[in-house]
Amino acid sequence: xxxxxxxxxxxxxxxxxxxxxxxxxxxxxxxxxxRARDIDTExxxxxxxxxxxxxDIYVTGGLEDExxxxxxxxxxxxxALRDAIAAGAAVLGLNSGYQVLGERFAxxxxxxxxxxxxxxxxxRRGEAWIDGPVITRPNADLGLPPLSGYESHFGITELGPDVxxxxxxxxxxxxxxxxxxxxxxxxxxxxxTYLHGPVLARNPELADLMLGLVLGRTLEPLPPSFGEAxxxxxxxxxxxxxxxxxxxxxx
Amino acid sequence: MLKESRxxxxxxxxxxxxxxxxxxxxxxxxxxxxxxGKGSGGVIGGNVALRLDPRVxxxxxxxxxxxxxxxxxxxxxxxxxxxxxxxxxxPVAHNRGGSNMANGLVTALDAARDAPLAALEVDEAYLxxxxxxxxxxxxxxxNLSREFTRGVSFKREAGHWRDTxxxxxxxxxxxxNADDPLVAWAAQPAPTVVxxxxxxxxxxxxxxxxxxxxxxxxxxxGYRCDVCGLTRPEPVWRLVDGEIHGPSxxxxxxxxxxxxxxxxxxxxxxxxxxxxxxxxxxxMAAIARIGDVDGRYRQYDVDGRIVQLHMVKNSASWGETIExxxxxxxxxxxFAVDGFGLTGRDTATIWDAxxxxxxxxxxxxxxxxxxxxxxxxxxxxxxxxxVEDHLDAIRSCPPGPVHAACNxxxxxxxxxxLAS
Numbered sequence: 001x002x003x004x005x006x007x008x009x010x011x012x013x014x015x016x017x018x019x020x021x022x023x024x025x026x027x028x029x030x031x032x033x034x035r036a037r038d039i040d041t042e043x044x045x046x047x048x049x050x051x052x053x054x055x056d057i058y059v060t061g062g063l064e065d066e067x068x069x070x071x072x073x074x075x076x077x078x079x080a081l082r083d084a085i086a087a088g089a090a091v092l093g094l095n096s097g098y099q100v101l102g103e104r105f106a107x108x109x110x111x112x113x114x115x116x117x118x119x120x121x122x123x124r125r126g127e128a129w130i131d132g133p134v135i136t137r138p139n140a141d142l143g144l145p146p147l148s149g150y151e152s153h154f155g156i157t158e159l160g161p162d163v164x165x166x167x168x169x170x171x172x173x174x175x176x177x178x179x180x181x182x183x184x185x186x187x188x189x190x191x192x193t194y195l196h197g198p199v200l201a202r203n204p205e206l207a208d209l210m211l212g213l214v215l216g217r218t219l220e221p222l223p224p225s226f227g228e229a230x231x232x233x234x235x236x237x238x239x240x241x242x243x244x245x246x247x248x249x250x251x
Numbered sequence: 252m253l254k255e256s257r258x259x260x261x262x263x264x265x266x267x268x269x270x271x272x273x274x275x276x277x278x279x280x281x282x283x284x285x286x287x288g289k290g291s292g293g294v295i296g297g298n299v300a301l302r303l304d305p306r307v308x309x310x311x312x313x314x315x316x317x318x319x320x321x322x323x324x325x326x327x328x329x330x331x332x333x334x335x336x337x338x339x340x341x342p343v344a345h346n347r348g349g350s351n352m353a354n355g356l357v358t359a360l361d362a363a364r365d366a367p368l369a370a371l372e373v374d375e376a377y378l379x380x381x382x383x384x385x386x387x388x389x390x391x392x393x394n395l396s397r398e399f400t401r402g403v404s405f406k407r408e409a410g411h412w413r414d415t416x417x418x419x420x421x422x423x424x425x426x427x428n429a430d431d432p433l434v435a436w437a438a439q440p441a442p443t444v445v446x447x448x449x450x451x452x453x454x455x456x457x458x459x460x461x462x463x464x465x466x467x468x469x470x471x472x473g474y475r476c477d478v479c480g481l482t483r484p485e486p487v488w489r490l491v492d493g494e495i496h497g498p499s500x501x502x503x504x505x506x507x508x509x510x511x512x513x514x515x516x517x518x519x520x521x522x523x524x525x526x527x528x529x530x531x532x533x534x535m536a537a538i539a540r541i542g543d544v545d546g547r548y549r550q551y552d553v554d555g556r557i558v559q560l561h562m563v564k565n566s567a568s569w570g571e572t573i574e575x576x577x578x579x580x581x582x583x584x585x586f587a588v589d590g591f592g593l594t595g596r597d598t599a600t601i602w603d604a605x606x607x608x609x610x611x612x613x614x615x616x617x618x619x620x621x622x623x624x625x626x627x628x629x630x631x632x633x634x635x636x637x638v639e640d641h642l643d644a645i646r647s648c649p650p651g652p653v654h655a656a657c658n659x660x661x662x663x664x665x666x667x668x669l670a671s
């Protein structure tokens with residue numbers, strides 16, 4: 001493929017250095033949707049102590065936690081990551097991974113650290129725990145319908161001029177909570193989002209966007225499956241929750 | 252055996268007036284809650300009592316020999332095993348319903364005021380304050396791994412356990428899993444540790460030394476941190492070929508509950524009962540009588556489908572349950588997942604589970620979250636169908652044995668419906 005010979009290699013980067021949210025599920029969804037289009041794939045998890053190999057897609061992230069500085073250290077120490085991005089690899093950063101992909105992020109004690117600088121975003125630690133369902137607005141430029149997810153973080157993320165938000169928000173806090181509220185960032189083939197966990201399961205179009213970025217073409221759609229059905233239900237539930245005044249027990 | 256000084260203090264020990272009033276008010280709240288159909292009332296009853304007298308837990312525990320059991324997985328079953336084993340010494344207070352924070356413990360201890368012993372499962376995040384209040388004779392620490400996906404950190408819990416271990420009463424013994432490096436690191440500062448070869452349910456969270464954040468070196472002998480020197484301690488209790496081996500001999504792990512994980516739970520219960528002086532054969536005889544744990548593993552007949560319920564809460568318990576399913580190739584498989592509570596709002600943990608072990612099998616997904624689960628099963632190569640209603644889903648399976656993996660809310664719904 002683009003970044004390396006052989007099958008499309010999808011790497012889950014350092015799941016042991018974040019508070020895992022089943023983020024590895026995103027690699028499974030990417031592989032599944034690639035295979036459904038007869039694209040040969042391989043998934044691999046790389047842990048602390050190993051450097052990242054050249055790959056086509058990297059997925060990293062999880063809840064913010066005290067090991068987030070180590071995540072940045074290990075990502076920065078893998079020269080293959082930057083080389084692969086330059087060669088056309090895609091990166092998906094989720095929650096803490098999104099923050100670490102930026103220029104600067106905060107540890108759980110609020111102290112600031114340098115990120116690996118592949119997204120023009122800067123994150124500081126806010127005072128309030130942002131915890132709740134997210135519904136994005138459609139992003140026609142990227143071919144994304146309303147996405148459904150959940151955010152759980154303390155981050156206040158400001159976007160620089162070299163990135164565009166991944167989506168504006170119908171519901172949720174997102175990057176910095178200011179209007180118009182937005183979630184995530186995109187620059188080239190690097191994508192970050194606060195939608196955490198196996199976000200691609202419920203939002204297969206985002207998986208297809210990642211695959212399309214690395215393959216350099218828009219992928220033909222697949223028949224709707226369980227993921228789309230799950231998203232419809234979650235969006236309905238979230239809208240009902242909003243309509244009832246966002247009671248404390250969240251979706 | 253029970254300490255003599257505590258034995259003499261057991262009988263008719265009167266509580267201070269304030270505590271007695273707090274507990275009486277708690278019982279009223281509990282009864283009211285139960286009559287209003289709001290559940291057992293144990294939590295609210297305990298809350299009321301603690302609000303009126305914050306020392307009530309300490310006072311209720313002060314005349315007993317108490318065993319605390321904590322873990323990400325297996326604490327309810329192990330505590331039930333342990334309670335059965337300790338009953339050979341005398342009455343045992345036990346939070347049987349699984350309410351494992353201070354409020355639930357208050358209710359359980361109040362319900363068995365004269366019991367000289369207590370076997371209490373404790374939520375991982377509350378071990379420190381509860382240990383400080385009850386001054387336990389033993390604390391059993393079994394495993395730590397990732398839990399619900401929002402805000403609960405097994406890493407912080409490991410640190411919390413370590414702080415707890417460093418501030419124990421001098422006569423408290425920790426019974427700890429030597430095979431889980433998070434647990435071994437947490438138990439290190441304790442004055443007395445009985446190490447158990449408890450296995451490692453979930454290896455993904457045991458890659459790093461919690462003290463140094465360096466990768467652990469693993470080999471056949473276990474794990475080793477080359478920075479701080481943490482190594483796998485030598486266990487004195489083992490489970491080998493279906494036999495439990497302790498310092499004074501061995502006994503077959505003949506239990507009615509299925510799976511290796513439950514035999515490991517029995518291993519921990521025997522090791523802990525040993526701290527109280529109960530010999531393994533006597534303890535095993537008591538444990539062998541247990542056929543279900545609050546409905547878990549109980550079998551129900553639904554029009555010729557013999558359904559066994561399994562509760563799954565997190566990645567490790569998914570892994571354990573799937574392994575059990577994989578070993579029973581002829582059984583029908585149901586994944587029942589509803590939308591209430593933490594495990595209903597967030598179904599992500601199934602994405603960590605080794606569902607691929609069931610590739611090629613047929614399965615049914617039911618409940619509000621059936622589509623979340625069905626996608627994971629489909630990606631793993633399982634032929635999955637979805638049915639909204641749990642009982643309809645059971646009836647859609649061929650007659651014969653059916654294993655049902657349930658999240659917390661689906662488990663409670665199914666337990667009620669199958670019992671009626």
